[in-house]
Amino acid sequence: MSILNALNPAQRRAAETIEGPLLVLAGAGSGKTRVLTYRIGSLVNEIGIAPWRILAVTFTNKAAGEMRERVEALVGGPASDIWIGTFHSICVRLLRYEAEGFGLDSNFSIYDEDDRRAVVRRILKANNIDERELTPRQVIGQISQAKNAMLDPTEFARQAGEAPGRRQMAELYTAYETELRRNNAFDFDDLLIEVVSQFNRHPDILKKYQERFEHFLVDEYQDTNKPQYMLCRQLSAHHRNICVVGDDDQSIYQFRGADIRNILDFERDYPDANIVRLEQNYRSTARILAAANAVIGNNQDRKGKELWTEGPDGDPVKVVECDSDRREARHVVDTIRRHTSTGAYGLGDAAILYRTNAQSRPLEEELQRSGLPYIIVGGIRFYDRKEIKDILSYLRLLINPIDDVTLRRIVNTPRRGIGDTSLERLQIFARERSLSLFSALEQIDEVPNLGGRAAKSLGEFSALLRGLIAAKETIDLPQLGNEVVEQSGYREMLRGENTPEAEARQQNIDQLLAEMTEYFDSNEENSLEAYLEEKSLMSSADENGDEGHAITLMTMHSAKGLEFPLVFVCGMEENLFPTARAVDESRVNPQAIEEERRLCYVGMTRAREKLSLTYALRRYAYGNMIESEPSRFLNEIPTELIETSSEIDRGVARSRQRSDSQRSAPPARQIKPTSKSATPKGVHYEWDEPEQTKSTSEFGDFVDSDDFLAVGQWVRHGKWGRGQILEREGHGEKMKLSIKFSTQVKRVAVAYAQLEPA
DNA sequence: CAGCGGTTCATTTTT
DNA sequence: TGAACCGCTG
Numbered sequence: 001m002s003i004l005n006a007l008n009p010a011q012r013r014a015a016e017t018i019e020g021p022l023l024v025l026a027g028a029g030s031g032k033t034r035v036l037t038y039r040i041g042s043l044v045n046e047i048g049i050a051p052w053r054i055l056a057v058t059f060t061n062k063a064a065g066e067m068r069e070r071v072e073a074l075v076g077g078p079a080s081d082i083w084i085g086t087f088h089s090i091c092v093r094l095l096r097y098e099a100e101g102f103g104l105d106s107n108f109s110i111y112d113e114d115d116r117r118a119v120v121r122r123i124l125k126a127n128n129i130d131e132r133e134l135t136p137r138q139v140i141g142q143i144s145q146a147k148n149a150m151l152d153p154t155e156f157a158r159q160a161g162e163a164p165g166r167r168q169m170a171e172l173y174t175a176y177e178t179e180l181r182r183n184n185a186f187d188f189d190d191l192l193i194e195v196v197s198q199f200n201r202h203p204d205i206l207k208k209y210q211e212r213f214e215h216f217l218v219d220e221y222q223d224t225n226k227p228q229y230m231l232c233r234q235l236s237a238h239h240r241n242i243c244v245v246g247d248d249d250q251s252i253y254q255f256r257g258a259d260i261r262n263i264l265d266f267e268r269d270y271p272d273a274n275i276v277r278l279e280q281n282y283r284s285t286a287r288i289l290a291a292a293n294a295v296i297g298n299n300q301d302r303k304g305k306e307l308w309t310e311g312p313d314g315d316p317v318k319v320v321e322c323d324s325d326r327r328e329a330r331h332v333v334d335t336i337r338r339h340t341s342t343g344a345y346g347l348g349d350a351a352i353l354y355r356t357n358a359q360s361r362p363l364e365e366e367l368q369r370s371g372l373p374y375i376i377v378g379g380i381r382f383y384d385r386k387e388i389k390d391i392l393s394y395l396r397l398l399i400n401p402i403d404d405v406t407l408r409r410i411v412n413t414p415r416r417g418i419g420d421t422s423l424e425r426l427q428i429f430a431r432e433r434s435l436s437l438f439s440a441l442e443q444i445d446e447v448p449n450l451g452g453r454a455a456k457s458l459g460e461f462s463a464l465l466r467g468l469i470a471a472k473e474t475i476d477l478p479q480l481g482n483e484v485v486e487q488s489g490y491r492e493m494l495r496g497e498n499t500p501e502a503e504a505r506q507q508n509i510d511q512l513l514a515e516m517t518e519y520f521d522s523n524e525e526n527s528l529e530a531y532l533e534e535k536s537l538m539s540s541a542d543e544n545g546d547e548g549h550a551i552t553l554m555t556m557h558s559a560k561g562l563e564f565p566l567v568f569v570c571g572m573e574e575n576l577f578p579t580a581r582a583v584d585e586s587r588v589n590p591q592a593i594e595e596e597r598r599l600c601y602v603g604m605t606r607a608r609e610k611l612s613l614t615y616a617l618r619r620y621a622y623g624n625m626i627e628s629e630p631s632r633f634l635n636e637i638p639t640e641l642i643e644t645s646s647e648i649d650r651g652v653a654r655s656r657q658r659s660d661s662q663r664s665a666p667p668a669r670q671i672k673p674t675s676k677s678a679t680p681k682g683v684h685y686e687w688d689e690p691e692q693t694k695s696t697s698e699f700g701d702f703v704d705s706d707d708f709l710a711v712g713q714w715v716r717h718g719k720w721g722r723g724q725i726l727e728r729e730g731h732g733e734k735m736k737l738s739i740k741f742s743t744q745v746k747r748v749a750v751a752y753a754q755l756e757p758a
Numbered sequence: 759c760a761g762c763g764g765t766t767c768a769t770t771t772t773t
Numbered sequence: 774t775g776a777a778c779c780g781c782t783g
Contacts, residue, residue: 058772059772059773060772060773061772061773062772063772086772086773087772087773088772088773089773110773112773113771131778131779132766135767188773189773191773192773220772223772252770253770253771253772255769255770255771256770256771256772355769355770356769356770357769357770358768358769358774361774378771415759415760417759419759419760420759421759536773537773538773539771539772539773542772555769555770555771556770557769557770557771557772558770558771558772560772561772576769579769579770580769581769582769595770596770599770620774621774622767622768622774622775623774623775624774
């Protein structure tokens with residue numbers, strides 16, 4: 001019996017049609033991941049395709065990890081031979097494997113947005129351009145746009161012609177590319193473009209992969225950009241067994257270069273393509289689907305799809321008008337409390353979605369007051385914290401010492417008395433001889449005009465790097481990490497600061513070192529290079545442990561692919577959602593609103609059972625109170641599907657109101673530091689007892705913190721899983737626990753460990 | 759060369 | 774509103 005019997009007829013057709021191009025239009029909640037994994041499972045188990053001849057590409061590490069896991073469940077061990085990864089990770093892999101044939105140095109650095117910015121700012125300075133007339137942001141935006149259009153600097157300049165602004169931009173773009181190449185670095189866009197253009201230059205190498213990958217699967221095809229599209233065409237040209245899965249109605253990354261035409265024109269690109277529509281939804285109630293269908297139906301540019309369900313009608317969609325953003329937040333939090341206090345739902349069942357990150361603030365404030373635990377998805381990445389990036393920069397430099405951008409980042413961190421002036425002199429010396437800064441350091445005595453002190457510091461820095469480079473050959477990754485932290489003086493610097501922030505940074509560094517050990521022990525390929533590569537390609541979403549017991553807050557963009565029984569979409573207001581920019585643009589081009597509408601569709605279809613759409617009549621924006629009107633998207637939902645209500649004070653509607661004096665009362669008790677810098681993300685267990693509710697019993701598990709952190713209790717840690725508390729010392733934010741996990745005993749600081757009850 | 763205060767500017771962001 | 778950043782000062 002085929003494993004495909006577990007699929008519905010449409011899903012089954014999608015999984016079975018393995019010859020030739022296939023477009024799977026998969027509506028929200030229609031079991032798309034299921035189709036992809038079963039398709040692979042059947043290819044391997046039933047058709048007998050060798051796992052290494054299958055390539056599956058996703059957009060996020062999370063999706064790739066999930067797919068691998070689920071395929072493994074179907075086919076077992078051989079799953080590890082399947083190439084499953086993000087576009088970027090697959091490309092890096094190709095660049096490293098074929099570095100020789102491509103004529104590349106495989107030790108290249110991967111530049112993130114900060115690195116990019118550093119490069120652009122230096123270029124702007126070098127060209128005497130005031131950052132106010134041309135911001136780094138603009139320049140990066142244009143360069144990225146050019147790259148997404150696959151225009152190299154030469155072509156860009158040609159198209160720019162005589163237009164002064166474009167001409168200047170062409171020069172900046174040229175300088176940027178030159179700089180990256182000189183540093184042996186690629187930015188995220190380059191990783192894709194480089195593979196595509198190298199394949200064009202080396203058809204023999206391309207051929208090898210074309211023939212190898214007999215079956216090629218692409219997830220979220222609606223969000224591919226031009227380079228990704230080209231790569232798909234290249235790799236599938238030989239066998240033509242390309243299966244793309246996507247939903248044109250969920251294309252929400254056009255602002256970043258995704259081209260919805262890729263999916264809309266698939267049939268033109270592959271005239272012999274088969275098409276399968278997955279329209280049966282297994283997620284949401286009929287009313288939620290009808291409402292979402294009605295909204296998205298207003299878009300012109302779409303393939304056309306109507307989701308349906310065999311499930312129940314469910315509740316009407318709630319549309320709630322609120323006085324202000326604060327009131328909106330209070331309403332949402334109260335409603336979640338009501339749903340969870342009865343035990344009908346867990347806190348992990350609730351998601352609060354919004355258009356912009358700034359909207360999280362009043363919500364967070366309200367949640368902190370309520371004492372309910374919550375997590376914010378998509379905050380600052382652990383790996384974006386300054387101290388973490390600094391340490392990783394040292395490591396990166398050890399592999400690619402000619403990377404001046406990275407060297408500049410850390411040459412004076414910790415302070416070594418190496419200022420801009422000294423560095424500029426070194427730079428001039430290096431440039432005259434076409435040397436990297438690192439190489440120039442080896443002739444430090446010959447650099448003119450350097451003060452004795454500066455020369456000495458630079459000499460010591462050079463020796464430090466050379467020592468670490470030598471050390472990397474003999475010691476393993478965690479040891480090397482530790483050597484960097486100690487020898488660079490970073491640890492000492494933080495110890496000397498004696499501030500809570502420095503303490504937090506030290507803890508972060510300790511966590512980094514612990515993770516290195518963990519990585520080293522649990523990965524077969526555990527070189528420094530592999531480690532850095534993984535970290536460079538990781539996003540904030542990848543580090544979220546199991547949410548489980550906390551309310552989830554995030555943008556609708558971050559919510560794509562997720563689902564929750566309870567969903568609140570906040571800020572349903574004109575000029576916020578749709579954004580003011582989209583509204584403006586729509587006056588000239590009505591289609592400008594369509595991406596916003598798709599986002600609305602994504603938001604609504606996250607809900608399984610209960611969907612609330614809320615808007616505020618007044619809202620703080622940049623410090624001023626502004627008046628708003630309900631979003632046009634609300635009018636697009638048929639009235640018979642919705643139930644409206646008001647959270648407005650009219651003397652009568654004051655029933656659940658609490659007085660402001662109570663609400664601003666100081667916290668009675670606090671377990672966890674509120675410091676956002678120390679814990680920008682992670683579960684916030686804030687037990688400021690709200691005075692107005694004696695609610696310990698109402699949602700007891702979460703309020704009664706001492707129990708859950710007591711010796712003997714079981715807790716869950718994002719990384720190490722379930723464990724039992726052996727020992728406890730200290731109080732409040734200083735509390736440390738020894739926890740016995742399955743393989744080892746760890747000592748963790750409660751404030752940073754993101755523990756939840758298990 | 760670092761620490762302070764005025765100025766500017768704010769979508770979404772899989773990698 | 775507030776962070777991020779510039780330029781001035783000691």
